[in-house]
Amino acid sequence: MIDRWGRGYFDVNPTGNITAAPLQDRGRKIALIDVVEEARDQGLRTPLLIRFQDLLHHRVRTLNEAFNRAISDLKFRGTYRGVFPIKVNQLKEVVEEILEAGRTYHYGLEVGSKPELFAGLSVHTDNESLIVCNGYKDENFIRTAMIGRKLGKKVILVAEKLSEVRTIVRVAKEMNVEPMLGLRVRLMTQGAGKWAESGGEHAKFGLSTAEILAACGILAEAGMSSAFKLLHFHIGSQVPDILVIKRAVREAARHYAKLRKMGHRIEYMDVGGGLAIDYDGSRSTFHSSMNYSVEEYARDIVFNIADICDDEKVPHPNIVSESGRAIVAHHSVLVVQAFGSIEKTPEAPIDIQTEEHKLIRNLLDTRDSLSVQNLAESWHDILQAKEESQKMFELGLLNLDVKARVEALFWETAERMQKLITALDPAEIPEDVVELRNKLADQYICNFSVFQSLLDHWALGALFPVVPIHRLHERPGAESTLVDITCDSEGKVSKFIDLSDVKETLPLHALRGDEPYYLGIFLTGAYQDIMGDIHNLFGRVNEVHVFLDDDEECGYYIEETIAGNQIREVLAMTQYDTQSLIAKVKAQVDGAIKQDLLKPTEGMRLLADYERGLKDQTYLSF
Numbered sequence: 286m287i288d289r290w291g292r293g294y295f296d297v298n299p300t301g302n303i304t305a306a307p308l309q310d311r312g313r314k315i316a317l318i319d320v321v322e323e324a325r326d327q328g329l330r331t332p333l334l335i336r337f338q339d340l341l342h343h344r345v346r347t348l349n350e351a352f353n354r355a356i357s358d359l360k361f362r363g364t365y366r367g368v369f370p371i372k373v374n375q376l377k378e379v380v381e382e383i384l385e386a387g388r389t390y391h392y393g394l395e396v397g398s399k400p401e402l403f404a405g406l407s408v409h410t411d412n413e414s415l416i417v418c419n420g421y422k423d424e425n426f427i428r429t430a431m432i433g434r435k436l437g438k439k440v441i442l443v444a445e446k447l448s449e450v451r452t453i454v455r456v457a458k459e460m461n462v463e464p465m466l467g468l469r470v471r472l473m474t475q476g477a478g479k480w481a482e483s484g485g486e487h488a489k490f491g492l493s494t495a496e497i498l499a500a501c502g503i504l505a506e507a508g509m510s511s512a513f514k515l516l517h518f519h520i521g522s523q524v525p526d527i528l529v530i531k532r533a534v535r536e537a538a539r540h541y542a543k544l545r546k547m548g549h550r551i552e553y554m555d556v557g558g559g560l561a562i563d564y565d566g567s568r569s570t571f572h573s574s575m576n577y578s579v580e581e582y583a584r585d586i587v588f589n590i591a592d593i594c595d596d597e598k599v600p601h602p603n604i605v606s607e608s609g610r611a612i613v614a615h616h617s618v619l620v621v622q623a624f625g626s627i628e629k630t631p632e633a634p635i636d637i638q639t640e641e642h643k644l645i646r647n648l649l650d651t652r653d654s655l656s657v658q659n660l661a662e663s664w665h666d667i668l669q670a671k672e673e674s675q676k677m678f679e680l681g682l683l684n685l686d687v688k689a690r691v692e693a694l695f696w697e698t699a700e701r702m703q704k705l706i707t708a709l710d711p712a713e714i715p716e717d718v719v720e721l722r723n724k725l726a727d728q729y730i731c732n733f734s735v736f737q738s739l740l741d742h743w744a745l746g747a748l749f750p751v752v753p754i755h756r757l758h759e760r761p762g763a764e765s766t767l768v769d770i771t772c773d774s775e776g777k778v779s780k781f782i783d784l785s786d787v788k789e790t791l792p793l794h795a796l797r798g799d800e801p802y803y804l805g806i807f808l809t810g811a812y813q814d815i816m817g818d819i820h821n822l823f824g825r826v827n828e829v830h831v832f833l834d835d836d837e838e839c840g841y842y843i844e845e846t847i848a849g850n851q852i853r854e855v856l857a858m859t860q861y862d863t864q865s866l867i868a869k870v871k872a873q874v875d876g877a878i879k880q881d882l883l884k885p886t887e888g889m890r891l892l893a894d895y896e897r898g899l900k901d902q903t904y905l906s907f
């Protein structure tokens with residue numbers, strides 16, 4: 286399975302450890318457990334985000350070369366000028382690495398807000414590449430983009446509304462700048478998957494055909510028709526089906542061709558984002574997958590634009606794409622530690638009395654006569670016994686010790702049934718008993734927050750590959766789900782990838798005493814890193830940036846470590862000033878000393894502990 290979603294970037298070595306090959310078949314393979322241990326030596330514990338910077342380079346090259354190859358093979362007369370949408374991962378190191386990798390291809394940036402534009406203007410240094418500005422804009426946004434134009438940058442303001450076109454025209458005149466303008470067309474073709482509503486007639490963004498013509502009218506009136514440089518569309522992220530992409534490209538290309546024929550000398554056609562990631566490895570149209578490759582995506586875009594342009598006898602445009610997910614998803618792995626489990630089956634053996642309650646005698650009979658032939662019947666019998674015991678308890682007819690023994694016997698019998706089921710052909714398992722595996726699953730408690738590190742899983746049910754990063758040469762013992770350390774029952778992972786399907790449990794190894802057990806959550810580099818929320822005040826996690834290096838014995842080095850948030854930092858985000866927190870606790874300590882509740886030395890020690898604790902990280906320390 287790892288070879289399917291891992292795409293040559295992730296694998297398992299003979300000692301059962303997951304390895305990363307940031308350059309696929311080139312360079313060394315790095316065992317993730319080694320990186321975790323080295324980070325630990327440097328004082329950074331899990332949860333730990335490992336970024337493979339070489340992998341970012343590889344993704345940028347793969348995308349650009351796929352387009353350049355398609356352009357050359359299909360004798361397309363435009364060029365490819367990709368842009369990276371900062372919103373998918375705004376971290377400076379990530380953006381700079383991508384720009385560095387894309388320099389030879391004049392790979393640029395896409396921004397969707399004022400802060401992103403401010404960041405973009407400063408890190409962007411190649412004036413051959415584009416800065417595409419999407420999203421709603423106010424006057425300051427537009428003025429800031431014009432600063433870029435004055436600096437010789439190709440900053441294209443994509444208007445989402447007609448009023449923006451008017452403001453762009455006015456500000457450009459005031460600032461004496463030649464603007465570059467794009468229009469986002471609202472296509473009829475709707476995407477597929479979880480982000481399908483970004484496209485179609487009722488999309489939040491974009492201009493209808495009538496509005497596009499009106500925008501052209503505004504430009505003509507202002508004598509700025511030549512500013513219209515780019516036609517843009519975006520039908521949503523993670524489009525699993527290539528047919529949808531082809532349809533959208535053809536519809537947008539038709540708009541481009543008709544506008545060209547009307548005399549608008551549009552230079553760029555921007556196909557937006559949407560290039561998917563095969564999170565479950567099924568290579569299908571399931572929402573977590575994709576039925577095409579990066580190469581097929583590029584060829585289809587180039588071919589269909591050329592086909593429509595040739596049909597309409599208009600020049601081929603330069604092609605822009607705004608792939609975010611496909612560039613960054615693979616490069617980061619979140620490693621979390623499972624440090625305990627919540628099990629259904631009792632740890633201690635059940636103490637059966639000689640004169641047992643009737644419910645228990647029935648359960649014992651069922652347990653002892655269990656066989657593959659009577660699985661369904663036995664399952665119904667134990668369910669009934671458990672239900673009856675609950676009712677009797679509620680009516681005050683059952684003591685706690687009997688209730689405890691009923692529950693323990695129920696789970697013990699269920700576990701024996703599960704063992705019998707494992708030996709059966711799935712087709713032979715009675716329908717009613719299939720749910721047993723999920724009911725029996727343990728919950729592994731992991732030191733992280735779903736809301737900080739895996740928001741799309743909670744919010745949208747997005748699936749990510751989750752695998753232990755070591756012990757893979759041992760057969761896993763238990764089916765489990767994961768729960769995080771937030772005080773929120775939604776803080777869990779109970780949906781896992783399963784080739785075009787969703788599994789509710791994950792096979793995991795038994796925890797061994799104090800020995801750490803690490804799980805990797807893969808393909809988290811797109812959106813998850815950045816959308817995190819500080820629910821329960823769990824902040825950013827520790828981070829290491831790994832570079833390949835043949836001169837190092839292990840084949841890599843940790844270039845940078847970034848410590849996660851301290852408690853005082855997340856408190857400051859919610860208006861708790863550190864000094865005033867300390868002053869208030871000090872006043873309470875002084876009061877306790879005055880009332881003789883504390884000795885002065887003890888009081889000062891407690892205050893020092895409180896102050897020191899504020900510098901701890903927000904996650905649990907093991």
Ligand code: PLP
Pocket residue numbers: 370373395419483519521522523557558559560607608609610611811
């Ligand atoms: N461009 C625009 C306008 C977007 O809204 C998005 C995200 O939805 C993207 C590009 C990036 O899309 P993806 O991550 O699917 O490549």
